[in-house]
Amino acid sequence: MKNRLRVLRAERNWSQADLAQRLEVSRQSVNAIETGKFDPSLPLAFKLARLFETNIEDLFSDES
Amino acid sequence: MICSTSNLAQRRYVVRMWVAAALCILFSVVTALEFKRGHPTGVLTYLMAILPALPIIGALVGTGIYLLEEADEFQRNLLIQSLLGGMGAILSVATVWGNLEDFAHAPHLDLIWVYPMFWVFVGLSYGVVTLRYR
Numbered sequence: 001m002k003n004r005l006r007v008l009r010a011e012r013n014w015s016q017a018d019l020a021q022r023l024e025v026s027r028q029s030v031n032a033i034e035t036g037k038f039d040p041s042l043p044l045a046f047k048l049a050r051l052f053e054t055n056i057e058d059l060f061s062d063e064s
Numbered sequence: 065m066i067c068s069t070s071n072l073a074q075r076r077y078v079v080r081m082w083v084a085a086a087l088c089i090l091f092s093v094v095t096a097l098e099f100k101r102g103h104p105t106g107v108l109t110y111l112m113a114i115l116p117a118l119p120i121i122g123a124l125v126g127t128g129i130y131l132l133e134e135a136d137e138f139q140r141n142l143l144i145q146s147l148l149g150g151m152g153a154i155l156s157v158a159t160v161w162g163n164l165e166d167f168a169h170a171p172h173l174d175l176i177w178v179y180p181m182f183w184v185f186v187g188l189s190y191g192v193v194t195l196r197y198r
Binding site for chain 2: 024025026028029031032033035037038040041044
């Protein structure tokens with residue numbers, strides 16, 4: 001699943017570790033989600049959307 | 065197995081595994097000494113023989129507790145995939161070896177090796193699984 005995490009993170013000057021800390025997950029988790037290799041659960045997707053003050057649909061796209 | 069920036073669940077898991085390993089060694093020594101010196105009989109024979117296996121069962125339960133406690137779904141997912149890989153591998157090896165023993169006169173493999181071999185396969189599986197996410 002494609003996502004805009006890297007862009008949104010860069011806009012805020014956050015490192016993967018910064019985002020991981022805010023989400024209370026490991027940096028590896030952020031990297032796996034960001035690179036589209038791991039799809040987060042709905043609760044984590046909501047958490048991400050809230051953190052970036054956006055909608056899940058704007059954060060993730062189901063285009064392959 | 066556990067990444068360097070470990071969280072509370074991972075630290076508790078590591079402590080549980082060390083305790084289980086220490087108890088396993090202690091109980092193995094106690095059982096070995098008891099059978100060497102005392103020659104237990106009756107129910108005590110079974111209880112003493114099972115004693116070293118109890119921490120091993122505890123370690124498996126401890127792994128299950130870790131999966132319940134781990135809040136990081138990606139880390140949980142990595143371990144679940146590794147455990148499934150380890151189980152698949154050890155079941156395959158045990159089945160193949162059993163057939164070799166039955167039909168090809170392969171040397172007998174003591175069942176006590178299944179548990180350590182399982183964790184070796186889990187470790188190998190973890191290495192393969194994490195490669196996918198690099």
